[in-house]
Amino acid sequence: MNHSLEVATLRAWLEAGQPVTVLDVRLLAERQEWAIPGSVHADVYAQLKAKVPDALATTELPAGIPVVTVCAAGQMSQRAAAQLRARGLDAYSLAGGMKAWGLAWxxxxxxxxxxxxxxxxxxxxxxxxxxxxxxxxxxxxxxxxxxxxxxxxxxxxxxxxxxxxxxxxxxxxxxxxxxxxxxxxxxxxxxxxxxxxxxxxxxxxxxxxxxxxxxxxxxxxxxxxxxxxxxxxxxxxxxxxxxxxxxxxxxxxxxxxxxxxxxxxxxxxxxxxxxxxxxxxxxxxxxxxxxxxxxxxxxxxxxxxxxxxxxxxxxxxxxxxxxxxxxxxxxxxxxxxxxxxxxxxxxxxxxxxxxxxxxxxxxxxxxx
Ligand SMILES: [Fe+2]
Incomplete structure (x- = not known):
């Protein structure tokens, strides 16, 4: 099942100060160009791309608050969110990724x-x-x-x-x-x-x-x-x-x-x-x-x-x-x-x- 979250929803959560962990799974070089304020990084892009099933097994994330995974266009972030959900986390993939985030304000x-x-x-x-x-x-x-x-x-x-x-x-x-x-x-x-x-x-x-x-x-x-x-x-x-x-x-x-x-x-x-x-x-x-x-x-x-x-x-x-x-x-x-x-x-x-x-x-x- 595809658990995705729209940019408008994440934007509203961040503006309202609602607790959320934004997990950026892009390559570090892409992240350094532009990122979502307050996001954290997991350097797992290559593993996700290679469909390594437990790419995020050791990524530490705060318990009890939702996680929104982000990549360039919303593909690899779906794999990341699925893996986190398998770990029992309330995880979503940002629909459209950083490209869609371009309109966030x-x-x-x-x-x-x-x-x-x-x-x-x-x-x-x-x-x-x-x-x-x-x-x-x-x-x-x-x-x-x-x-x-x-x-x-x-x-x-x-x-x-x-x-x-x-x-x-x-x-x-x-x-x-x-x-x-x-x-x-x-x-x-x-x-x-x-x-x-x-x-x-x-x-x-x-x-x-x-x-x-x-x-x-x-x-x-x-x-x-x-x-x-x-x-x-x-x-x-x-x-x-x-x-x-x-x-x-x-x-x-x-x-x-x-x-x-x-x-x-x-x-x-x-x-x-x-x-x-x-x-x-x-x-x-x-x-x-x-x-x-x-x-x-x-x-x-x-x-x-x-x-x-x-x-x-x-x-x-x-x-x-x-x-x-x-x-x-x-x-x-x-x-x-x-x-x-x-x-x-x-x-x-x-x-x-x-x-x-x-x-x-x-x-x-x-x-x-
Ligand atoms: Fe200008």
């Missing part, structure tokens, strides 16, 4: 004074994408939507908000933007930094764009570099949504292969953008578009301040030429399928089959 409340407004960080822990919902009164805006539309609709409905604006910080290359679909589904206005190849209707944001929702006021700072059109959104002069320009522990990267003249030009723009951001008041809260690690189910928002970044980012102390050289030298390979994903984000279409096939893999947005 959790949330954190961002503690900040927004004159009665509320700010939520939605963390796509399966991939490292961060999006935001800010609401006041009965309206909300969403920035960089990256998980299923129903998540944002539910978060807004729970707080009595109607989603009025949906925005992206830039043309994403590592995940399919859900912003256009969210705007269509909710009747919200879609605002994007202008890009000449966008093939659908949207409201272009400019340096003069100001959105007002009750006590919330969002304005736009041009921060080119990661991509030419990248912007940072500033909320109530207290919070900046920096997209892939500035992270909590790193600067962004030009969204290109390293060995091009255009990448060097964009690295120079990035330097100027980061310098401008670092001149904001020291207590400005920085909320980036990505995390470089799976985000824990701990309700702790990932954020930093401009003041902390001034201290902690040695890269930003370099003169421009040295920073450009360092960024180009350390630039990681572009995310898998980045050209296809960018093209889909320009066309506004979602792929016919699961977006997870395209989006698999860790994000590689930062330069450390």
């Amino acid at each position: 959790n949330t954190a409340l961002v503690p900040t004074t927004l004159s009665g407004g509320t700010l939520l960080q939605v963390r796509r822990t399966g991939k490292g994408c961060l999006s935001y919902v800010a609401g006041a009164g009965d309206e909300a805006l969403v920035i960089d939507a990256s998980v299923e539309l129903a998540v944002y609709q539910q978060l807004a409905a729970e707080r009595g908000w109607r989603i009025r604006y949906v925005l992206d910080t830039h043309l994403h290359a590592d995940h399919l933007s859900r912003s256009r679909a969210l705007a269509v589904a909710t009747g919200a206005e879609l605002l994007l930094p202008p890009h000449p190849e966008l093939a659908f209707a949207y409201t272009p944001v400019t340096a003069d764009t100001v959105l007002v929702l009750g006590t919330l006021r969002l304005r736009v700072l041009a921060t080119p570099g990661h991509t030419p059109e990248s912007v940072t959104y500033m909320l109530n002069e207290r919070v900046v949504f920096t997209g892939d320009t500035l992270f909590t522990d790193a600067v962004g990267r030009p969204d290109l292969k390293a060995n091009t003249a255009e990448a060097a030009a964009r690295a120079g723009q990035l330097y100027q953008s980061v310098r401008r951001l670092l001149q904001l008041p020291a207590d400005t809260l920085v909320l980036p578009g990505h995390a470089s690690q799976p985000v824990a189910f701990n309700q702790q928002p990932l954020h930093t301040t401009i003041g902390a970044l001034r201290e902690s980012l040695p890269l930003t102390q370099l003169p421009e030429a040295a920073l450009v050289a360092t960024v180009l030298d350390r630039i990681p390979p572009p995310p898998p399928n980045y050209l296809t994903i960018s093209r889909l984000n320009l066309s506004g279409e979602m792929p016919e089959d699961s977006p997870l096939d395209l989006e698999a893999g860790a994000n590689r947005c930062a330069v450390h």
Whole structure:
């Protein structure tokens, strides 16, 4: 019998703090790329593949709480769960494995004074994408939507908000933007930094764009570099949504292969953008578009301040030429399928089959 557990169920258990042991049975190298927060590892992939019947006989697991086994796509984890059930454990296999986990998410409340407004960080822990919902009164805006539309609709409905604006910080290359679909589904206005190849209707944001929702006021700072059109959104002069320009522990990267003249030009723009951001008041809260690690189910928002970044980012102390050289030298390979994903984000279409096939893999947005 197939004892499998859906990603949505495991996600809900972890968000609720329900006791569960998540047992990762992949090869260590795969686990090091991306994993489920709090999971433990059993190095038994080869034995499971070879159908060794007692591959997990010596794996120690806490008694009395369910075990969810995980592999890449949900095949070997079924064998693992079956073996654990034979041992008398309440074991399940995560349906679809880490590929399906790519859409898993959790949330954190961002503690900040927004004159009665509320700010939520939605963390796509399966991939490292961060999006935001800010609401006041009965309206909300969403920035960089990256998980299923129903998540944002539910978060807004729970707080009595109607989603009025949906925005992206830039043309994403590592995940399919859900912003256009969210705007269509909710009747919200879609605002994007202008890009000449966008093939659908949207409201272009400019340096003069100001959105007002009750006590919330969002304005736009041009921060080119990661991509030419990248912007940072500033909320109530207290919070900046920096997209892939500035992270909590790193600067962004030009969204290109390293060995091009255009990448060097964009690295120079990035330097100027980061310098401008670092001149904001020291207590400005920085909320980036990505995390470089799976985000824990701990309700702790990932954020930093401009003041902390001034201290902690040695890269930003370099003169421009040295920073450009360092960024180009350390630039990681572009995310898998980045050209296809960018093209889909320009066309506004979602792929016919699961977006997870395209989006698999860790994000590689930062330069450390
Ligand atoms: Fe990006």
